[in-house]
Amino acid sequence: MSSPISAISGLSAVGGIDALQGVDKLTPNLGVESAAGPNNDFVSMLSKGLESVQGSQAKADNLAVQVADGTLQDPAQYTMAANEASLGLQLTLAIRNKAVEAFQEIMRMQA
Secondary structure (H helix, E strand, O other): OOOHHHHHHHOOOOHHHHHHHHHHHHOOOOOOHHHHHHHHHHHHHHHHHHHHHHHHHHHHHHHHHHHHHOOOOOHHHHHHHHHHHHHHHHHHHHHHHHHHHHHHHHHHHHO
16 A cells, blocks of 8 residues: 555645645545545645745845846835745745655654
C-alpha cells in the first residue's frame, strides 16, 4: 500500500496548487462525509496566500521600476512594498520548511 503523501511530490511552484484539488480522493474513507470541505478550504486558503505573496512581489517590482525611471513621487512606497514582499516570502518559506519537517518526521515514524 502506497502512502497518499507521495502523490504530492509532483507539486511545483504556484501552478501546482491545482494538483491538490484531488487530495481528498487519496485519503482513506473514514466514514466522515464532510471531509472534503476542510481539504478544499485549506487548499483555497493556501492558494490565496501564495497569490497574495506573488502579488506583493509584483507590486514591489513595478515600484522598483518606477523608482529607477524617476516616475515614483514617494520612494517610501517602494520601501514599504519591498518590505511587505520580503516578509511574505519569509513567511511562505517558514511554512514550507515546517511542512517539510513534519513530512520528514512522519516518514521517520513509519520506519
